[in-house]
Amino acid sequence: MKAAPFAYVRPSSVAEAVTALAEHEGMARVLAGGQSLVPMLNMRLMRPTAVVDVNRIPGLDTVAIGPEGGSIGSLTRYSTLEASADIAAHLALLTTVTRHIGDRQVRNRGTIGGSLAQADPVGEMPLACLALGASVLVQSVSGTREVPVHELLLGPYWTSLEPDELIVEVRFPTAPSLFAFSEVTRRHNDFAVLAVAVTATRTGEGFTGVRLAASGVEATAILAEDASAVLEGTSLSDAEIAAAVEATVDVADPSDDVRASAEYRVHLLRVHVRRALERLRDGGDRV
Amino acid sequence: MSDKVHVTLTVNGRSVDADVEPRVHLADFLRHDLGLTGTHVGCEQGACGNCTVISDGVALKSCLTLAVQADGSEIETVESLATGDQLSPLQQAFKDAHALQCGYCTPGFLMTITALERRGGALSREELRGELAGVICRCTGYETIIEAAEDHLAEVAARG
Ligand SMILES: Cc1cc2nc3c(=O)[nH]c(=O)nc-3n(C[C@H](O)[C@H](O)[C@H](O)COP(=O)(O)OP(=O)(O)OC[C@H]3O[C@@H](n4cnc5c(N)ncnc54)[C@H](O)[C@@H]3O)c2cc1C
Ligand code: FES
Ligand code: FES
Numbered sequence: 348m349k350a351a352p353f354a355y356v357r358p359s360s361v362a363e364a365v366t367a368l369a370e371h372e373g374m375a376r377v378l379a380g381g382q383s384l385v386p387m388l389n390m391r392l393m394r395p396t397a398v399v400d401v402n403r404i405p406g407l408d409t410v411a412i413g414p415e416g417g418s419i420g421s422l423t424r425y426s427t428l429e430a431s432a433d434i435a436a437h438l439a440l441l442t443t444v445t446r447h448i449g450d451r452q453v454r455n456r457g458t459i460g461g462s463l464a465q466a467d468p469v470g471e472m473p474l475a476c477l478a479l480g481a482s483v484l485v486q487s488v489s490g491t492r493e494v495p496v497h498e499l500l501l502g503p504y505w506t507s508l509e510p511d512e513l514i515v516e517v518r519f520p521t522a523p524s525l526f527a528f529s530e531v532t533r534r535h536n537d538f539a540v541l542a543v544a545v546t547a548t549r550t551g552e553g554f555t556g557v558r559l560a561a562s563g564v565e566a567t568a569i570l571a572e573d574a575s576a577v578l579e580g581t582s583l584s585d586a587e588i589a590a591a592v593e594a595t596v597d598v599a600d601p602s603d604d605v606r607a608s609a610e611y612r613v614h615l616l617r618v619h620v621r622r623a624l625e626r627l628r629d630g631g632d633r634v
Numbered sequence: 635m636s637d638k639v640h641v642t643l644t645v646n647g648r649s650v651d652a653d654v655e656p657r658v659h660l661a662d663f664l665r666h667d668l669g670l671t672g673t674h675v676g677c678e679q680g681a682c683g684n685c686t687v688i689s690d691g692v693a694l695k696s697c698l699t700l701a702v703q704a705d706g707s708e709i710e711t712v713e714s715l716a717t718g719d720q721l722s723p724l725q726q727a728f729k730d731a732h733a734l735q736c737g738y739c740t741p742g743f744l745m746t747i748t749a750l751e752r753r754g755g756a757l758s759r760e761e762l763r764g765e766l767a768g769v770i771c772r773c774t775g776y777e778t779i780i781e782a783a784e785d786h787l788a789e790v791a792a793r794g
Contacts, residue, residue, distance in 0.1 A: 348678065355639055355656035355702050378700075385659065385698040386679040398656065400703060426692075450768025451746065452683060455692045456699075536767055 350388035354397040360404060361486055365513050367399045369488040373510035375399050379422060379461035382453050401513070408458075409516075412437050416519035421460025421483075429454060438519060439634045440479060440526040440544060444471040447528075450536055460514040463496065466567065468503040469539040471530070474568040478526070478544040478560040481519050487512045500567040523548040523556050525631035527623040531563075531615055533606060539563055540606045543619045545627055553580045554627070559591070563607075564599035564616050571595040574620070583628040592620045641705040645670070646714040654701045661685040663701035664711060672712040672741050676770070683769035686742040687711050693749035695768070712741035715748070724748065724786050731782035735773035742769040747783050751790055759784065 356375070358364040368375050375397040378384055387393040401407060407422035412433045419428070428434055429445045448454060448462075448471050462472035463483060473496065482495040485508060499506050508514070523546040530542040541563030547554040557578040562568040574594040581587045601612035626632060638653040645668060654663055659678070664670045664687070676682035678697045685696045688710040715722040721729065724744055734740045743766065750757075750765050757765065762783060763776075771779060 349662075350657040350659075352655065352657050354637070355700070357702075378703075381698050381700070381703075382680060385700070388657070389659065389678045389697065398700075400700075402703065450683065451750075451765050452686055452693050452695045452768040453680065456694050535764070 348390055350385075351391055351394045353388075353395050355400065356397055357400045357403055361407070361513060361515060364399055364401055364404060365487050365511065367397070368511040368513065371395075371397045371399075375510075377401055377461075377464070377513060379464075380424065380453075380457040382449065382457040383461065383465045383467070407515070410434065412519065414521065416521045418484075418516045418518045419459055420516050421458060421463075421514040423459050425449070425454035425457045425459075426451075428459065435634045438479065438522050439632075440475050440522070440528060440546060441472075442634045443526070443528050443632060444475040444544070447471050447530055447532075447536065447539070447542075459517055463499060463517065464506060464508060464514055466500050466502075466504055466506045467538070468565075468567050469542065469562045470568075471539065471542060473500055474542055474544050474560050474562045475528075476517065477568050477570055478546050478558050479519055479522055480558065481517050483514045484516045484518060485512045486515050491515070493518070497570055502566040505567075522546065523558070525549060525554075525627055527626040527632045529619040529623045529626075531619065538606075541612055541615045541619065543616070543623045545620075545623045547578075547627055552582050554578060554583055555580060559595060559620065559623075561595060561599065561616060561620065564601040564612055569598060571598055571620075573598065578624070583624055588621055588624045588628075591624060592617050595620050639702045639705075641702055643704050643706060644708045646710060652701075656700060656702050658701045660687070660689075660696035660699045660701045660704050660709070662697075663704075664696065664709070667701075670711050670713050674738055674741055676738070681770070682739075682742070683746070684739050684742040686745045686769060688745055688749050691749065691752065693746050693768075710745070710748070712744050715744060723789065724751070724782075727782045727786035727789070728779075731778045731785060733774065733778040733782035739769055739771040739773075743771070743779055743783075747786065750783075751787060756791070757787070762787075 356367045376395040378398045378400045409420040411417045435442045476496045526546045531540040545559045547557040557575045559571045574591040577591045601609045674684040676684040680698045687696045
Protein backbone atom coordinates (compact mmCIF):
# COMPACT_ATOMS: atom_id res chain seq x y z
CA MET A 348 0.00 0.00 0.00
CA LYS A 349 1.00 3.63 -0.40
CA ALA A 350 1.09 6.29 2.28
CA ALA A 351 -1.56 9.01 2.41
CA PRO A 352 -0.27 12.53 1.59
CA PHE A 353 1.60 14.51 4.23
CA ALA A 354 3.84 17.57 4.32
CA TYR A 355 7.57 17.08 4.81
CA VAL A 356 9.58 19.22 7.21
CA ARG A 357 13.31 18.89 7.64
CA PRO A 358 14.46 20.99 10.61
CA SER A 359 18.15 21.63 11.13
CA SER A 360 17.95 22.14 14.89
CA VAL A 361 16.01 20.76 17.85
CA ALA A 362 14.40 24.20 18.30
CA GLU A 363 13.13 24.16 14.71
CA ALA A 364 11.89 20.58 15.12
CA VAL A 365 9.82 21.28 18.25
CA THR A 366 8.45 24.46 16.68
CA ALA A 367 7.26 22.41 13.68
CA LEU A 368 5.70 19.83 16.01
CA ALA A 369 3.88 22.58 17.93
CA GLU A 370 2.63 24.23 14.74
CA HIS A 371 0.94 21.02 13.63
CA GLU A 372 -0.90 20.75 16.94
CA GLY A 373 -0.32 17.08 17.56
CA MET A 374 -0.93 15.99 13.97
CA ALA A 375 2.75 15.78 12.98
CA ARG A 376 5.01 12.78 13.58
CA VAL A 377 8.73 12.71 14.18
CA LEU A 378 10.63 10.66 11.58
CA ALA A 379 13.83 9.15 13.00
CA GLY A 380 14.98 5.77 11.60
CA GLY A 381 11.60 5.23 9.97
CA GLN A 382 11.73 1.50 10.69
CA SER A 383 8.41 1.60 12.52
CA LEU A 384 6.90 4.87 11.27
CA VAL A 385 7.28 4.31 7.52
CA PRO A 386 5.63 0.84 7.56
CA MET A 387 2.74 2.45 9.48
CA LEU A 388 2.55 5.24 6.89
CA ASN A 389 2.72 2.78 3.98
CA MET A 390 -0.08 0.70 5.52
CA ARG A 391 -2.07 3.85 6.32
CA LEU A 392 -2.25 2.85 9.96
CA MET A 393 -1.14 6.42 10.57
CA ARG A 394 -2.06 9.54 8.62
CA PRO A 395 -0.16 12.52 10.04
CA THR A 396 -0.52 15.89 8.36
CA ALA A 397 3.25 16.35 8.48
CA VAL A 398 6.39 14.33 9.02
CA VAL A 399 9.22 16.08 10.86
CA ASP A 400 12.46 14.45 9.69
CA VAL A 401 15.07 14.83 12.47
CA ASN A 402 17.80 12.95 10.58
CA ARG A 403 19.74 16.06 9.62
CA ILE A 404 19.88 17.69 13.04
CA PRO A 405 23.57 17.94 13.94
CA GLY A 406 24.65 16.54 17.32
CA LEU A 407 21.51 14.48 17.88
CA ASP A 408 23.53 11.26 17.62
CA THR A 409 26.29 11.98 20.11
CA VAL A 410 27.41 9.09 22.32
CA ALA A 411 28.95 10.30 25.61
CA ILE A 412 29.23 7.21 27.79
CA GLY A 413 31.90 6.55 30.43
CA PRO A 414 32.34 4.71 33.74
CA GLU A 415 29.70 6.96 35.36
CA GLY A 416 27.10 6.37 32.62
CA GLY A 417 26.27 9.42 30.53
CA SER A 418 24.06 10.13 27.56
CA ILE A 419 23.24 8.80 24.11
CA GLY A 420 21.68 11.14 21.54
CA SER A 421 18.19 10.03 20.50
CA LEU A 422 19.15 9.74 16.82
CA THR A 423 21.97 7.25 17.53
CA ARG A 424 21.45 4.22 15.28
CA TYR A 425 21.48 0.65 16.52
CA SER A 426 24.53 -0.10 14.32
CA THR A 427 26.41 2.72 16.04
CA LEU A 428 25.47 1.43 19.50
CA GLU A 429 26.50 -2.05 18.45
CA ALA A 430 29.95 -0.89 17.34
CA SER A 431 30.67 1.57 20.19
CA ALA A 432 33.61 0.53 22.38
CA ASP A 433 32.48 2.90 25.17
CA ILE A 434 29.05 1.31 25.29
CA ALA A 435 30.51 -2.21 25.23
CA ALA A 436 32.79 -1.25 28.13
CA HIS A 437 30.27 0.57 30.31
CA LEU A 438 26.75 -0.41 29.20
CA ALA A 439 27.36 -3.91 27.87
CA LEU A 440 23.68 -4.87 28.23
CA LEU A 441 22.88 -2.33 25.50
CA THR A 442 25.44 -3.81 23.12
CA THR A 443 24.05 -7.28 23.75
CA VAL A 444 20.38 -6.44 23.24
CA THR A 445 21.09 -4.41 20.10
CA ARG A 446 22.32 -7.58 18.39
CA HIS A 447 18.88 -9.08 18.95
CA ILE A 448 17.05 -6.25 17.17
CA GLY A 449 15.91 -6.71 13.58
CA ASP A 450 18.43 -7.25 10.82
CA ARG A 451 21.44 -5.29 9.54
CA GLN A 452 19.36 -2.94 7.39
CA VAL A 453 16.98 -2.21 10.29
CA ARG A 454 19.92 -1.63 12.65
CA ASN A 455 21.57 0.70 10.13
CA ARG A 456 18.56 3.00 10.38
CA GLY A 457 16.63 2.39 13.63
CA THR A 458 17.45 4.70 16.54
CA ILE A 459 17.42 4.48 20.32
CA GLY A 460 15.04 7.44 20.62
CA GLY A 461 12.68 6.02 18.01
CA SER A 462 12.53 2.67 19.74
CA LEU A 463 11.69 4.26 23.10
CA ALA A 464 9.02 6.49 21.52
CA GLN A 465 7.64 3.51 19.61
CA ALA A 466 7.35 1.60 22.94
CA ASP A 467 6.92 -1.79 21.35
CA PRO A 468 5.84 -4.00 24.27
CA VAL A 469 8.56 -6.54 23.41
CA GLY A 470 11.17 -4.08 22.09
CA GLU A 471 14.65 -4.89 23.40
CA MET A 472 15.67 -1.26 23.85
CA PRO A 473 12.83 -0.21 26.21
CA LEU A 474 13.52 -3.36 28.25
CA ALA A 475 17.26 -2.71 28.52
CA CYS A 476 16.74 0.98 29.34
CA LEU A 477 14.32 0.00 32.08
CA ALA A 478 16.79 -2.48 33.58
CA LEU A 479 19.57 0.12 33.40
CA GLY A 480 17.47 2.80 35.14
CA ALA A 481 17.69 5.18 32.17
CA SER A 482 15.65 8.33 31.62
CA VAL A 483 14.90 10.42 28.56
CA LEU A 484 15.41 14.13 28.14
CA VAL A 485 12.48 15.49 26.17
CA GLN A 486 12.01 18.92 24.68
CA SER A 487 9.06 20.92 23.40
CA VAL A 488 8.41 24.62 22.78
CA SER A 489 7.57 24.91 26.48
CA GLY A 490 10.97 23.64 27.65
CA THR A 491 12.64 20.40 28.65
CA ARG A 492 11.89 17.68 31.18
CA GLU A 493 13.50 14.44 32.19
CA VAL A 494 11.30 11.34 32.25
CA PRO A 495 12.45 8.03 33.78
CA VAL A 496 11.85 5.18 31.33
CA HIS A 497 9.49 3.44 33.79
CA GLU A 498 7.27 6.54 33.62
CA LEU A 499 7.66 6.85 29.87
CA LEU A 500 6.27 3.41 29.00
CA LEU A 501 2.51 3.38 29.56
CA GLY A 502 1.39 0.49 27.36
CA PRO A 503 1.81 -1.11 23.96
CA TYR A 504 2.96 1.63 21.53
CA TRP A 505 1.90 4.16 24.16
CA THR A 506 4.14 6.57 26.09
CA SER A 507 3.73 9.58 28.34
CA LEU A 508 5.22 11.83 25.61
CA GLU A 509 3.06 14.73 24.47
CA PRO A 510 2.60 14.81 20.68
CA ASP A 511 4.73 17.95 20.44
CA GLU A 512 7.62 16.55 22.47
CA LEU A 513 10.89 15.29 21.05
CA ILE A 514 13.20 12.86 22.83
CA VAL A 515 16.57 14.56 22.67
CA GLU A 516 18.77 12.12 24.55
CA VAL A 517 18.73 9.05 26.74
CA ARG A 518 20.56 9.32 30.06
CA PHE A 519 22.14 6.45 31.93
CA PRO A 520 23.34 6.27 35.54
CA THR A 521 26.46 4.22 36.36
CA ALA A 522 25.65 0.71 35.21
CA PRO A 523 26.03 -2.20 37.61
CA SER A 524 29.02 -4.35 36.63
CA LEU A 525 27.03 -7.50 35.85
CA PHE A 526 24.14 -8.28 33.54
CA ALA A 527 22.34 -11.21 32.00
CA PHE A 528 19.87 -11.24 29.11
CA SER A 529 17.62 -14.07 28.02
CA GLU A 530 15.17 -13.94 25.13
CA VAL A 531 12.76 -16.19 23.25
CA THR A 532 12.03 -15.53 19.58
CA ARG A 533 10.27 -17.68 17.04
CA ARG A 534 12.74 -16.80 14.31
CA HIS A 535 16.26 -15.37 14.40
CA ASN A 536 16.08 -11.61 15.11
CA ASP A 537 12.29 -11.55 15.06
CA PHE A 538 10.39 -9.58 17.67
CA ALA A 539 10.65 -11.34 21.04
CA VAL A 540 7.97 -13.55 22.52
CA LEU A 541 9.46 -12.75 25.89
CA ALA A 542 12.72 -11.35 27.22
CA VAL A 543 14.38 -10.90 30.61
CA ALA A 544 17.19 -8.49 31.49
CA VAL A 545 18.84 -8.31 34.88
CA THR A 546 21.68 -6.17 36.21
CA ALA A 547 23.49 -6.18 39.57
CA THR A 548 26.79 -5.51 41.29
CA ARG A 549 28.68 -8.14 43.24
CA THR A 550 29.83 -6.99 46.65
CA GLY A 551 31.81 -9.69 48.44
CA GLU A 552 29.63 -12.79 48.54
CA GLY A 553 26.39 -10.97 47.82
CA PHE A 554 24.68 -9.12 44.98
CA THR A 555 23.37 -5.60 45.37
CA GLY A 556 21.35 -3.20 43.27
CA VAL A 557 19.61 -6.06 41.49
CA ARG A 558 17.20 -4.81 38.82
CA LEU A 559 15.10 -7.35 36.98
CA ALA A 560 13.04 -6.37 33.96
CA ALA A 561 10.84 -8.53 31.76
CA SER A 562 8.87 -8.02 28.56
CA GLY A 563 6.18 -10.09 26.89
CA VAL A 564 4.29 -10.66 30.14
CA GLU A 565 2.49 -7.33 30.51
CA ALA A 566 1.26 -4.45 28.35
CA THR A 567 4.77 -3.03 28.51
CA ALA A 568 8.18 -4.05 29.83
CA ILE A 569 8.02 -4.25 33.63
CA LEU A 570 10.44 -3.95 36.52
CA ALA A 571 9.96 -6.75 39.04
CA GLU A 572 10.65 -4.69 42.16
CA ASP A 573 9.58 -7.36 44.64
CA ALA A 574 11.94 -9.82 43.01
CA SER A 575 14.74 -7.28 43.33
CA ALA A 576 13.93 -6.87 47.03
CA VAL A 577 13.99 -10.64 47.56
CA LEU A 578 17.45 -10.86 45.99
CA GLU A 579 19.07 -7.75 47.49
CA GLY A 580 22.26 -8.63 49.35
CA THR A 581 21.84 -12.37 48.81
CA SER A 582 24.24 -14.76 47.10
CA LEU A 583 21.52 -15.82 44.62
CA SER A 584 21.16 -19.31 46.06
CA ASP A 585 18.78 -21.66 44.26
CA ALA A 586 16.14 -21.00 46.93
CA GLU A 587 16.52 -17.23 46.61
CA ILE A 588 16.28 -17.45 42.84
CA ALA A 589 13.15 -19.59 43.13
CA ALA A 590 11.58 -16.97 45.41
CA ALA A 591 12.48 -14.20 42.94
CA VAL A 592 10.98 -16.21 40.07
CA GLU A 593 7.66 -16.41 41.93
CA ALA A 594 7.81 -12.72 42.86
CA THR A 595 8.22 -11.93 39.16
CA VAL A 596 5.35 -14.20 38.14
CA ASP A 597 3.17 -12.40 40.72
CA VAL A 598 3.53 -9.06 38.91
CA ALA A 599 3.12 -10.54 35.42
CA ASP A 600 -0.26 -10.62 33.74
CA PRO A 601 0.27 -11.80 30.19
CA SER A 602 -2.44 -12.19 27.61
CA ASP A 603 -2.78 -14.57 24.67
CA ASP A 604 -1.58 -13.33 21.32
CA VAL A 605 -0.42 -14.66 17.96
CA ARG A 606 3.04 -15.46 19.27
CA ALA A 607 2.15 -17.37 22.47
CA SER A 608 -0.61 -18.14 24.96
CA ALA A 609 -0.69 -16.50 28.37
CA GLU A 610 -0.03 -19.84 30.06
CA TYR A 611 3.03 -20.51 27.91
CA ARG A 612 4.33 -17.00 28.62
CA VAL A 613 4.20 -17.64 32.37
CA HIS A 614 6.06 -20.90 31.82
CA LEU A 615 8.69 -19.10 29.76
CA LEU A 616 8.96 -16.35 32.34
CA ARG A 617 9.79 -18.87 35.09
CA VAL A 618 12.42 -20.55 32.93
CA HIS A 619 14.09 -17.37 31.70
CA VAL A 620 14.13 -15.46 34.98
CA ARG A 621 15.77 -18.49 36.58
CA ARG A 622 18.33 -18.84 33.79
CA ALA A 623 19.18 -15.13 33.78
CA LEU A 624 19.70 -15.12 37.54
CA GLU A 625 21.80 -18.30 37.44
CA ARG A 626 24.00 -16.77 34.78
CA LEU A 627 24.30 -13.58 36.82
CA ARG A 628 25.44 -15.69 39.79
CA ASP A 629 28.04 -17.34 37.54
CA GLY A 630 29.56 -13.98 36.62
CA GLY A 631 27.01 -12.64 34.15
CA ASP A 632 27.00 -12.42 30.34
CA ARG A 633 29.80 -10.94 28.25
CA VAL A 634 29.40 -8.83 25.12
CA MET B 635 -0.42 20.20 2.02
CA SER B 636 1.69 17.60 0.27
CA ASP B 637 3.57 19.92 -2.01
CA LYS B 638 6.30 18.34 -4.04
CA VAL B 639 9.82 18.77 -2.77
CA HIS B 640 12.83 19.34 -4.98
CA VAL B 641 15.64 16.84 -4.48
CA THR B 642 19.12 16.49 -5.91
CA LEU B 643 20.89 13.20 -5.46
CA THR B 644 23.34 10.87 -7.11
CA VAL B 645 22.09 7.50 -8.32
CA ASN B 646 24.70 5.04 -9.56
CA GLY B 647 27.08 7.90 -10.19
CA ARG B 648 24.57 9.91 -12.21
CA SER B 649 23.25 13.17 -10.82
CA VAL B 650 19.47 13.32 -10.57
CA ASP B 651 17.16 16.32 -10.07
CA ALA B 652 13.49 15.72 -9.38
CA ASP B 653 10.36 16.99 -7.67
CA VAL B 654 8.88 14.30 -5.46
CA GLU B 655 5.82 13.91 -3.32
CA PRO B 656 6.87 13.39 0.33
CA ARG B 657 4.83 10.20 0.65
CA VAL B 658 6.72 8.42 -2.13
CA HIS B 659 9.30 5.99 -0.81
CA LEU B 660 12.72 5.63 -2.33
CA ALA B 661 11.99 2.23 -3.93
CA ASP B 662 9.04 3.63 -5.89
CA PHE B 663 11.05 6.70 -6.84
CA LEU B 664 13.87 4.55 -8.22
CA ARG B 665 11.50 2.28 -10.09
CA HIS B 666 8.79 4.62 -11.32
CA ASP B 667 10.57 7.94 -11.73
CA LEU B 668 14.02 6.70 -12.75
CA GLY B 669 13.02 3.42 -14.40
CA LEU B 670 15.52 1.50 -12.28
CA THR B 671 13.36 -1.59 -11.85
CA GLY B 672 16.21 -3.77 -10.55
CA THR B 673 15.24 -2.72 -7.03
CA HIS B 674 12.39 -5.06 -6.17
CA VAL B 675 9.43 -4.34 -3.93
CA GLY B 676 7.98 -7.27 -2.00
CA CYS B 677 6.17 -5.97 1.04
CA GLU B 678 6.62 -2.22 1.64
CA GLN B 679 6.78 -2.98 5.36
CA GLY B 680 10.48 -3.62 5.84
CA ALA B 681 10.06 -7.37 6.11
CA CYS B 682 11.46 -8.84 2.87
CA GLY B 683 14.59 -6.78 2.22
CA ASN B 684 14.20 -7.24 -1.55
CA CYS B 685 14.30 -3.44 -1.91
CA THR B 686 17.74 -3.08 -0.25
CA VAL B 687 19.94 -0.37 -1.77
CA ILE B 688 23.08 1.36 -0.54
CA SER B 689 22.75 4.96 0.63
CA ASP B 690 25.98 6.81 1.43
CA GLY B 691 27.67 3.45 1.93
CA VAL B 692 24.98 2.00 4.18
CA ALA B 693 22.58 -0.82 3.22
CA LEU B 694 18.97 0.09 3.89
CA LYS B 695 15.48 -0.95 2.84
CA SER B 696 14.39 1.59 0.28
CA CYS B 697 10.68 1.09 1.02
CA LEU B 698 11.33 2.47 4.54
CA THR B 699 13.14 5.60 3.36
CA LEU B 700 11.23 8.46 1.80
CA ALA B 701 12.57 9.66 -1.53
CA VAL B 702 12.80 13.19 -0.07
CA GLN B 703 15.16 11.86 2.59
CA ALA B 704 17.62 10.85 -0.12
CA ASP B 705 18.16 14.52 -1.03
CA GLY B 706 21.92 15.06 -1.20
CA SER B 707 22.67 11.35 -0.85
CA GLU B 708 24.58 8.94 -3.01
CA ILE B 709 22.40 5.95 -3.83
CA GLU B 710 23.63 2.70 -5.36
CA THR B 711 21.26 0.11 -6.80
CA VAL B 712 21.81 -3.31 -8.34
CA GLU B 713 22.11 -1.62 -11.75
CA SER B 714 25.50 -0.28 -10.63
CA LEU B 715 27.09 -3.74 -10.43
CA ALA B 716 27.40 -5.10 -13.96
CA THR B 717 29.33 -3.38 -16.74
CA GLY B 718 27.21 -3.86 -19.84
CA ASP B 719 26.81 -7.63 -20.18
CA GLN B 720 29.81 -8.27 -17.97
CA LEU B 721 28.71 -9.55 -14.55
CA SER B 722 30.47 -8.15 -11.50
CA PRO B 723 32.53 -10.66 -9.48
CA LEU B 724 29.73 -10.91 -6.89
CA GLN B 725 27.11 -11.54 -9.56
CA GLN B 726 29.39 -14.16 -11.13
CA ALA B 727 29.75 -15.83 -7.70
CA PHE B 728 25.93 -16.01 -7.50
CA LYS B 729 25.80 -17.55 -10.95
CA ASP B 730 28.53 -20.07 -10.16
CA ALA B 731 26.92 -21.17 -6.88
CA HIS B 732 23.38 -21.34 -8.35
CA ALA B 733 22.38 -18.79 -5.73
CA LEU B 734 19.19 -17.75 -7.50
CA GLN B 735 16.13 -19.41 -8.91
CA CYS B 736 13.38 -16.88 -9.66
CA GLY B 737 15.81 -14.07 -8.88
CA TYR B 738 13.31 -11.83 -7.13
CA CYS B 739 15.38 -11.56 -3.95
CA THR B 740 18.75 -11.36 -5.73
CA PRO B 741 19.11 -7.55 -5.96
CA GLY B 742 18.49 -7.28 -2.22
CA PHE B 743 21.15 -9.86 -1.44
CA LEU B 744 23.66 -8.38 -3.89
CA MET B 745 23.39 -4.91 -2.36
CA THR B 746 23.48 -6.22 1.22
CA ILE B 747 26.63 -8.22 0.43
CA THR B 748 28.20 -5.28 -1.43
CA ALA B 749 27.88 -3.11 1.69
CA LEU B 750 29.24 -5.95 3.81
CA GLU B 751 32.20 -6.42 1.47
CA ARG B 752 33.15 -2.75 1.83
CA ARG B 753 32.89 -2.91 5.60
CA GLY B 754 35.58 -5.64 5.51
CA GLY B 755 36.58 -7.93 8.35
CA ALA B 756 36.32 -11.70 8.59
CA LEU B 757 32.98 -13.28 9.45
CA SER B 758 32.07 -16.75 10.63
CA ARG B 759 29.34 -18.55 8.68
CA GLU B 760 26.92 -17.81 11.52
CA GLU B 761 27.80 -14.11 11.50
CA LEU B 762 27.41 -14.03 7.73
CA ARG B 763 23.97 -15.62 8.03
CA GLY B 764 23.11 -12.93 10.60
CA GLU B 765 24.27 -10.13 8.29
CA LEU B 766 22.10 -11.48 5.46
CA ALA B 767 19.03 -12.23 7.59
CA GLY B 768 17.30 -9.06 6.41
CA VAL B 769 16.56 -10.44 2.95
CA ILE B 770 13.97 -13.15 2.43
CA CYS B 771 14.21 -15.73 -0.34
CA ARG B 772 11.30 -18.03 -1.09
CA CYS B 773 13.15 -20.32 -3.53
CA THR B 774 16.67 -21.34 -2.70
CA GLY B 775 16.68 -22.32 0.97
CA TYR B 776 19.57 -19.83 1.42
CA GLU B 777 22.39 -22.40 1.43
CA THR B 778 23.65 -21.48 -2.04
CA ILE B 779 23.31 -17.77 -1.32
CA ILE B 780 25.48 -18.10 1.78
CA GLU B 781 27.95 -20.14 -0.29
CA ALA B 782 28.12 -17.50 -3.01
CA ALA B 783 28.63 -14.75 -0.43
CA GLU B 784 31.28 -16.78 1.35
CA ASP B 785 33.15 -17.57 -1.88
CA HIS B 786 33.01 -13.98 -2.99
CA LEU B 787 34.10 -12.47 0.33
CA ALA B 788 36.96 -15.00 0.57
CA GLU B 789 38.11 -14.01 -2.91
CA VAL B 790 37.96 -10.32 -2.06
CA ALA B 791 39.95 -10.95 1.13
CA ALA B 792 42.55 -13.00 -0.79
CA ARG B 793 42.98 -10.21 -3.33
CA GLY B 794 43.66 -7.91 -0.37
C1 LIG C 1 12.03 -5.95 9.70
C2 LIG C 1 12.04 -5.25 11.03
C3 LIG C 1 12.39 -5.97 12.16
C4 LIG C 1 12.39 -5.35 13.40
N1 LIG C 1 12.77 -6.08 14.48
C5 LIG C 1 12.76 -5.51 15.70
C6 LIG C 1 13.16 -6.25 16.86
O1 LIG C 1 13.52 -7.44 16.78
N2 LIG C 1 13.13 -5.62 18.06
C7 LIG C 1 12.75 -4.30 18.18
O2 LIG C 1 12.77 -3.79 19.27
N3 LIG C 1 12.40 -3.59 17.11
C8 LIG C 1 12.40 -4.15 15.88
N4 LIG C 1 12.02 -3.40 14.79
C9 LIG C 1 11.59 -1.99 14.99
C10 LIG C 1 12.82 -1.09 15.06
O3 LIG C 1 13.48 -1.32 16.27
C11 LIG C 1 12.46 0.39 14.93
O4 LIG C 1 13.61 0.97 14.39
C12 LIG C 1 12.14 1.11 16.19
O5 LIG C 1 11.02 0.53 16.81
C13 LIG C 1 11.79 2.58 15.92
O6 LIG C 1 12.95 3.34 15.76
P1 LIG C 1 13.10 4.33 14.53
O7 LIG C 1 14.27 5.18 14.83
O8 LIG C 1 13.12 3.55 13.28
O9 LIG C 1 11.80 5.22 14.69
P2 LIG C 1 10.73 5.74 13.64
O10 LIG C 1 10.15 4.60 12.89
O11 LIG C 1 11.28 6.87 12.88
O12 LIG C 1 9.64 6.30 14.67
C14 LIG C 1 8.89 5.44 15.51
C15 LIG C 1 7.92 6.27 16.35
O13 LIG C 1 8.64 7.06 17.30
C16 LIG C 1 8.45 8.45 17.08
N5 LIG C 1 9.77 9.06 17.29
C17 LIG C 1 10.92 8.72 16.67
N6 LIG C 1 11.96 9.42 17.18
C18 LIG C 1 11.44 10.23 18.14
C19 LIG C 1 12.02 11.18 19.03
N7 LIG C 1 13.33 11.44 19.04
N8 LIG C 1 11.19 11.82 19.89
C20 LIG C 1 9.84 11.56 19.90
N9 LIG C 1 9.25 10.67 19.09
C21 LIG C 1 10.04 10.00 18.21
C22 LIG C 1 7.90 8.56 15.67
O14 LIG C 1 7.11 9.69 15.51
C23 LIG C 1 7.10 7.28 15.54
O15 LIG C 1 5.85 7.42 16.15
C24 LIG C 1 12.01 -3.99 13.52
C25 LIG C 1 11.66 -3.25 12.39
C26 LIG C 1 11.66 -3.88 11.14
C27 LIG C 1 11.28 -3.09 9.94
S1 FES D 1 9.76 -4.08 -0.04
FE1 FES D 1 11.13 -3.14 1.31
S2 FES D 1 11.48 -4.66 2.76
FE2 FES D 1 9.97 -5.59 1.49
S1 FES E 1 15.46 -16.84 -5.83
FE1 FES E 1 13.31 -16.69 -5.76
S2 FES E 1 13.02 -15.50 -3.95
FE2 FES E 1 15.09 -15.93 -3.89
